[in-house]
Amino acid sequence: MLHITDLQSTVADKPILKGLSLSINAGEIHAIMGPNGAGKSTLAYTLGGRPNYDVTGGSVDFDGQDLFDLAPHERAAAGLFLGFQYPVEIPGVSNLQFLREALNSQRKSRGEEPLSGGAFIKLAKEKAGLLGMDMEMLKRPVNVGFSGGEKKRAEMVQMGILDPKLAILDETDSGLDIDALRIVGAGINTIMRAPDKAVLLITHYQRLLDYVKPDFVHVLAGGRIVKSGGPELALELEREGYAEIVA
Amino acid sequence: MTAVALPTRRSEEWRYSDVESVASIWPVAAPDVIVVGAGEDVARTLLQDAADGAVIVRDFAVTIGAGGTFRAHLLNIGGQLGRVTFDVTLGRGAHFDLNAAIIGGGTQTLEVVTVVTHAEPEATSQQTVRSILADHATGSYLGRIAVARDAQKTDAAQSVKAMLLDRTATANAKPELEIFADDVKCAHGATVGELDSQALFYCASRGLDPKSARTLLLQAFIAGLFDDMADEAERERFEAAALAKLAALNMAEKLA
Numbered sequence: 001m002l003h004i005t006d007l008q009s010t011v012a013d014k015p016i017l018k019g020l021s022l023s024i025n026a027g028e029i030h031a032i033m034g035p036n037g038a039g040k041s042t043l044a045y046t047l048g049g050r051p052n053y054d055v056t057g058g059s060v061d062f063d064g065q066d067l068f069d070l071a072p073h074e075r076a077a078a079g080l081f082l083g084f085q086y087p088v089e090i091p092g093v094s095n096l097q098f099l100r101e102a103l104n105s106q107r108k109s110r111g112e113e114p115l116s117g118g119a120f121i122k123l124a125k126e127k128a129g130l131l132g133m134d135m136e137m138l139k140r141p142v143n144v145g146f147s148g149g150e151k152k153r154a155e156m157v158q159m160g161i162l163d164p165k166l167a168i169l170d171e172t173d174s175g176l177d178i179d180a181l182r183i184v185g186a187g188i189n190t191i192m193r194a195p196d197k198a199v200l201l202i203t204h205y206q207r208l209l210d211y212v213k214p215d216f217v218h219v220l221a222g223g224r225i226v227k228s229g230g231p232e233l234a235l236e237l238e239r240e241g242y243a244e245i246v247a
Numbered sequence: 248m249t250a251v252a253l254p255t256r257r258s259e260e261w262r263y264s265d266v267e268s269v270a271s272i273w274p275v276a277a278p279d280v281i282v283v284g285a286g287e288d289v290a291r292t293l294l295q296d297a298a299d300g301a302v303i304v305r306d307f308a309v310t311i312g313a314g315g316t317f318r319a320h321l322l323n324i325g326g327q328l329g330r331v332t333f334d335v336t337l338g339r340g341a342h343f344d345l346n347a348a349i350i351g352g353g354t355q356t357l358e359v360v361t362v363v364t365h366a367e368p369e370a371t372s373q374q375t376v377r378s379i380l381a382d383h384a385t386g387s388y389l390g391r392i393a394v395a396r397d398a399q400k401t402d403a404a405q406s407v408k409a410m411l412l413d414r415t416a417t418a419n420a421k422p423e424l425e426i427f428a429d430d431v432k433c434a435h436g437a438t439v440g441e442l443d444s445q446a447l448f449y450c451a452s453r454g455l456d457p458k459s460a461r462t463l464l465l466q467a468f469i470a471g472l473f474d475d476m477a478d479e480a481e482r483e484r485f486e487a488a489a490l491a492k493l494a495a496l497n498m499a500e501k502l503a
């Protein structure tokens with residue numbers, strides 16, 4: 001589904017990713033861990049096409065297409081979803097309006113009919129329910145006044161509604177309380193665990209991985225994947241830290 | 248505001264105006280006089296969407312009696328020059344409320360000019376102005392607040408924000424206070440900004456194409472200005488006109 005080969009990218013002209021390779025197949029869940037500043041968010045943003053994150057080398061194939069041939073909104077329509085480490089606030093636009101326009105914009109670019117108001121509300125209710133989020137919250141402006149944990153939960157409601165093929169979730173677990181972590185973990189499984197989907201979880205802690213069990217765990221350091229393994233690698237990191245591996 | 252002599256930019260309230268255009272229609276009509284009686288509540292709406300090239304100057308002279316309220320909703324988007332002025336005098340405990348949006352493109356000059364005189368104690372005024380300017384458009388808000396010597400407990404607020412879609416567009420915001428009383432609250436804020444690139448990327452990451460994303464964020468910028476309009480059909484007319492104008496600006500704008 002996603003094949004990253006020798007990816008190099010800069011943030012505001014500073015080299016951050018320095019030859020990163022990673023393959024994710026349909027049906028798989030991968031986790032990336034790594035020290036602060038390693039380039040994990042940079043990987044997510046580079047794949048999402050954020051301005052100022054420039055690709056300087058390598059290639060990415062997403063579902064048979066050259067990812068970098070697509071504009072950011074086209075990547076979303078092609079099935080890529082980015083869960084933000086710091087979700088952005090948009091005053092004056094309700095979550096419902098935002099998501100309905102986003103979904104219909106995606107459907108349009110895939111040549112599908114727009115979803116009616118009624119059908120959209122039904123969908124939004126279902127996905128909000130999955131994440132234990134009150135519909136009233138979705139009437140409020142996007143992320144404005146949401147607590148840290150509520151923002152992360154709202155990101156997952158967005159993911160449920162947009163129904164992507166590949167979700168890259170950047171520290172979706174940070175800021176969640178114990179119960180919310182369980183709910184969000186279950187939500188990720190319900191929405192994304194399918195033979196034709198895949199997830200890349202960026203996280204610092206094992207606790208999310210207790211709920212969303214990864215098939216592979218990678219360590220990102222200095223802009224590269226420096227070690228890969230199975231779920232046991234996360235437990236080992238939790239015990240021993242990065243010193244051994246990164247040294 | 249009805250000087251007989253053709254105005255020049257030397258005079259403060261015409262400083263940012265398009266006086267060449269004004270010359271073509273000078274002298275302009277006398278102001279619309281609105282008298283709000285004591286305790287009355289009067290609302291006026293003005294959708295200034297004159298054809299391209301038109302020169303529009305609309306002046307209102309408003310007196311609000313004790314405890315009366317005058318609410319104005321203005322959408323100023325049409326013509327080569329669109330200038331709307333309010334000269335408002337407030338009696339004891341009276342209230343003046345202005346919610347105005349300016350949306351301009353091309354070489355339009357769009358202006359909202361207010362002189363609000365708190366002549367007696369305990370009057371309040373609230374002005375909210377939002378401008379969206381593209382291309383070579385100029386949008387200006389000149390708002391003078393005069394508080395008379397014995398007009399204690401005056402509360403006058405001005406909130407002015409402008410959004411520039413192109414570096415070539417110009418926003419002027421000039422709140423001005425003339426206060427002769429001492430127990431007075433005057434709050435004013437003025438900001439000029441651009442569309443938030445983070446918010447644009449967030450929209451794109453959810454699948455919104457750049458044009459829809461820009462329109463959504465611009466709509467949000469003026470959202471709420473017309474919410475309290477009493478007449479629902481009129482409110483919808485304002486919102487539709489604003490949206491159509493934003494779409495027209497978006498069409499004209501070159502994609503980055």
Ligand SMILES: Nc1ncnc2c1ncn2[C@@H]1O[C@H](COP(=O)(O)OP(=O)(O)OP(=O)(O)O)[C@@H](O)[C@H]1O
Nearest residue numbers: 011012014016034035036037038039040041042043
């Ligand atoms: N605008 C910028 N200008 C210069 N350097 C930047 C900019 N944005 C990010 N960086 C740098 O890029 C590096 C990688 O940052 P990134 O956010 O990808 O790290 P991360 O692995 O996600 O870390 P964390 O675990 O703390 O979230 C950091 O050293 C950071 O300081």
Ligand SMILES: [Mg+2]
Nearest residue numbers: 040041042085
């Ligand atoms: Mg990060």
